[in-house]
Amino acid sequence: MLKKMFFLLVITALVSGVVFSEETVTITANVLPTEYKHIVAVDVMPLYIGLYSAVMDTSQDLGVESSIFGIGFQYEHLYSKKTTFAARYAYFGFGMGSSWREDNISARLDYNMNAMQFEGHARYYPGKVMFFDTTLGISRFAVDFSGNVIGEVDGERAQIGISTNASRYYLKSGVKLGWRIPAKRVIIEPAFGYDVVLSKFGRTIGEQMLRGNAAREAIRDIDEAIAILEDLIFIGGPRMYLSIGYRF
Numbered sequence: 001m002l003k004k005m006f007f008l009l010v011i012t013a014l015v016s017g018v019v020f021s022e023e024t025v026t027i028t029a030n031v032l033p034t035e036y037k038h039i040v041a042v043d044v045m046p047l048y049i050g051l052y053s054a055v056m057d058t059s060q061d062l063g064v065e066s067s068i069f070g071i072g073f074q075y076e077h078l079y080s081k082k083t084t085f086a087a088r089y090a091y092f093g094f095g096m097g098s099s100w101r102e103d104n105i106s107a108r109l110d111y112n113m114n115a116m117q118f119e120g121h122a123r124y125y126p127g128k129v130m131f132f133d134t135t136l137g138i139s140r141f142a143v144d145f146s147g148n149v150i151g152e153v154d155g156e157r158a159q160i161g162i163s164t165n166a167s168r169y170y171l172k173s174g175v176k177l178g179w180r181i182p183a184k185r186v187i188i189e190p191a192f193g194y195d196v197v198l199s200k201f202g203r204t205i206g207e208q209m210l211r212g213n214a215a216r217e218a219i220r221d222i223d224e225a226i227a228i229l230e231d232l233i234f235i236g237g238p239r240m241y242l243s244i245g246y247r248f
Contacts, residue, residue, distance in 0.1 A: 041245030
């Protein structure tokens with residue numbers, strides 16, 4: 001139900017901003033009037049929404065528990081009627097867990113991944129509604145695995161705990177194309193963009209999780225999988241945004 005509401009809101013915003021663009025421009029001849037110098041906005045969909053659908057559908061097929069959450073906050077300052085600058089913070093988290101039992105052994109495994117992003121933005125308005133946005137920022141990606149195995153060994157109850165975490169920092173950049181749809185002081189901003197990873201700092205996630213020469217192949221496999229998450233989902237990759245803000 002929530003996913004359908006998101007899609008409906010996005011479609012409504014796009015139709016209002018594109019199909020009826022002439023009426024919008026007429027009503028808001030000064031989309032960025034000089035008396036409004038500041039805009040604060042909440043981004044309720046700071047990550048590519050296709051990920052949400054893919055993750056939830058896959059989780060249901062596998063019979064595991066999963067959760068996904070993302071939000072962003074942005075402060076924008078009017079520099080001129082055509083140009084603005086903004087600072088933005090965004091968080092995205094994904095978690096999954098599964099349990100199983102066989103004979104006298106039961107196990108539980110949980111893992112969580114999250115990304116925090118701190119970005120600076122420069123935005124240009126070629127017209128009254130459409131804008132072009134560029135960004136440069138620092139991101140942190142963290143992975144946390146935990147679990148336990150409980151069973152009986154030689155008639156005695158035994159429990160083994162598993163816990164490991166790793167994190168890494170990234171320099172990123174990106175572009176965004178969007179529409180600002182005003183309703184007096186309230187604004188709605190649907191936008192599409194793409195982010196790229198410029199540089200990665202520190203040891204890889206696989207190197208932090210596993211050590212030793214015997215683990216080199218496992219480290220390589222982990223890092224190949226993590227690289228997809230880094231470059232196309234959590235740090236870089238396609239993006240869809242839907243922000244709701246207030247200007248003053």
